[in-house]
Amino acid sequence: MSGPASNDGAxxxxxxxxxVLLRVPALTDDLVHTIQEQNQGYRRMNVVPRDxxxxxxxxxxxxxxxxxxxxxSEDGADVYYDAAQxxxxxxxxxxxxxxxxxxxxxxxxxxxxxYLIDEARAASTVGTDGLLDVATRVWEVVDTISSQVxxxxxxxxxxxxxxxxxxxxxxxxxxxxxxxxDAAFAYEAxxxxxxxxxxxxxxxxxxxxQDNDGLTDALGERLEERGIRSAWxxxxxxxxxxxxxxxxxxxxxxKVLRGILTGxxxxxxxxxxxxxxxxAYRQATLARRxxxxxxxxxxxxxxxxxxxxxxxxxxxxxxxxxxxxGPLLDLPAHDRRMLLHTLETWASTAGSTIRTAEALHCHxxxxxxxxxxIESVIGLEFSSENxxxxxxxxxxxxxxxxxxxxxxxxxxxxxxxxxxxxxx
Numbered sequence: 474m475s476g477p478a479s480n481d482g483a484x485x486x487x488x489x490x491x492x493v494l495l496r497v498p499a500l501t502d503d504l505v506h507t508i509q510e511q512n513q514g515y516r517r518m519n520v521v522p523r524d525x526x527x528x529x530x531x532x533x534x535x536x537x538x539x540x541x542x543x544x545x546s547e548d549g550a551d552v553y554y555d556a557a558q559x560x561x562x563x564x565x566x567x568x569x570x571x572x573x574x575x576x577x578x579x580x581x582x583x584x585x586x587x588y589l590i591d592e593a594r595a596a597s598t599v600g601t602d603g604l605l606d607v608a609t610r611v612w613e614v615v616d617t618i619s620s621q622v623x624x625x626x627x628x629x630x631x632x633x634x635x636x637x638x639x640x641x642x643x644x645x646x647x648x649x650x651x652x653x654x655d656a657a658f659a660y661e662a663x664x665x666x667x668x669x670x671x672x673x674x675x676x677x678x679x680x681x682x683q684d685n686d687g688l689t690d691a692l693g694e695r696l697e698e699r700g701i702r703s704a705w706x707x708x709x710x711x712x713x714x715x716x717x718x719x720x721x722x723x724x725x726x727x728k729v730l731r732g733i734l735t736g737x738x739x740x741x742x743x744x745x746x747x748x749x750x751x752x753a754y755r756q757a758t759l760a761r762r763x764x765x766x767x768x769x770x771x772x773x774x775x776x777x778x779x780x781x782x783x784x785x786x787x788x789x790x791x792x793x794x795x796x797x798x799g800p801l802l803d804l805p806a807h808d809r810r811m812l813l814h815t816l817e818t819w820a821s822t823a824g825s826t827i828r829t830a831e832a833l834h835c836h837x838x839x840x841x842x843x844x845x846x847i848e849s850v851i852g853l854e855f856s857s858e859n860x861x862x863x864x865x866x867x868x869x870x871x872x873x874x875x876x877x878x879x880x881x882x883x884x885x886x887x888x889x890x891x892x893x894x895x896x897x
Contacts, residue, residue: 486607489589490541492596496588497538501531504584511580514573521567529563530581532556533618537585540614541607554621561625565633571626575619582615641665645706645713651751659747666704668717671746675723677714677730678757679738688712692733699725711758715750718743727773736769737761759785765872783870790870797867800850812850815843817868824857 493500505527508515515521533556540553564574589607644665653659663670689705692714696703702717712734716726727740739761741753756774763780764770774781783790794802801812815833819840822828826844830837848854855864 485593485604486541486589486610487543489592489596489607490538492592493585493588494535494538494542497531497535500534500584500588501527504530504534504581507580507584508577512573512576514570514576518567518569518573520569521564525563529556529560530577533560533578534581534585537581537611537614537618540618541589541610554618557618557621558625561622562629564622565626565629571623574622574626578615578619578622582611585615586611642706645708648715648747648750649713649754651748653747653750662747666715668702668704668715668747673718673720673743673745674747674750674753675716675718675726675743676741676750676753676757677712677716677738678741678754678761679712679714679734679736680710680761688733692729695729695733696726699729701726701729713754713757723773723775727771731771734771736771737764738771739763740771740773742774756781763873779866779869780873783866784873787873791874793863794867794870794874797861797864798851798871800852801847804850812843812847813868813871815840816847819844819855820860820865820868824855824860826857 505523508526508530515526536553536556544553561574564571586608589611590604593604593607644662647653647658648662653662659670689707689712692705693703696716699722700719701722704715706713718726723740723743730738730740739757739759741756741760744750744753759781760772760774760777763777763784764772783793798813801809801816803809804812815829818832819826819829822832826837826840829840833840844855
């Protein structure tokens with residue numbers, strides 16, 4: 474409607490609302506009773522105390538009537554949305570569903586309309602057209618107020634989510650830093666990650682981009698199928714997993730990880746309880762670091778113990794490599810790669826020239842000639858019956874050295890093997 478009729482409707486609404494403002498306490502009592510009777514969410518959730526509900530109803534009904542009475546004409550309507558915004562924020566914090574909150578505002582709008590009709594009937598001065606105009610204004614105000622409630626609810630909800638994420642992240646940092654040795658912290662962590670305080674655990678450390686949609690959900694579901702409960706947390710450049718393992722389930726867990734994660738991924742040894750998760754996290758990270766640059770494998774520390782020991786002792790690793798492989802590393806790149814690959818393969822086949830030739834796709838005599846050259850360069854004779862542990866460790870240590878050690882002109886003599894080389 475527009476023109477004089479519309480102005481008449483506004484004046485009627487203002488007059489009726491001004492009169493009903495005097496009956497706000499009674500209106501509030503009726504509204505609280507109506508909500509408790511007709512809005513099951515409040516009874517089911519039971520998170521809103523009655524005095525909180527009464528105060529919220531009182532303040533919001535007052536603001537609705539003030540807006541209808543035109544009291545916003547000078548100050549602007551925004552100042553009359555404080556009650557709606559406070560209610561939306563508080564109900565989000567109480568975790569009452571927004572649908573239930575908005576239903577209460579619709580119930581309130583209906584009750585306010587009923588009070589306005591009663592007031593009009595008592596005055597006997599308002600016709601049908603006037604009441605229709607009042608109804609339109611009532612629901613316009615209720616809709617606007619409800620929008621303010623929803624906006625405040627969503628804003629508070631986002632704040633709560635951020636706070637929960639920050640709290641969860643802080644809890645994970647505490648776990649990974651060893652705070653679970655404190656029993657109170659361990660029980661709080663157990664409650665948040667929904668895993669037991671005690672029992673066998675393994676930690677997963679996944680590097681690289683692991684941001685596929687639903688990745689952690691898929692991991693959790695697949696592991697759960699194997700009887701393995703898990704919790705996951707994304708850190709700056711790492712995805713960390715905590716696996717509550719049944720006995721002898723590590724292999725099954727690794728198999729699941731290989732089916733979903735892309736690597737590089739390290740899995741710790743099994744530890745006991747949340748109090749040792751920090752130790753397991755260091756182990757998982759160390760296992761992941763044993764992979765060569767660009768490696769995409771998923772490895773357990775139990776499979777990489779020699780590499781882990783070498784990686785964790787750089788002050789010993791480089792001298793070991795220099796002592797056993799230094800002269801080979803001084804060769805031109807092509808010869809260095811070829812001879813090192815031959816030596817690695819020979820050592821991995823327990824000194825078998827036949828299996829080495831098969832692995833390298835060359836003739837057995839080629840392997841024998843290369844091994845003679847390696848012995849000549851290094852100044853050692855190798856026996857297939859007694860491959861030095863130090864040589865095997867030095868070969869494993871090579872990937873951990875940046876661009877290999879500098880050329881060694883006068884290496885420290887290594888223990889000489891006195892056996893004649895026996896080529897199998």
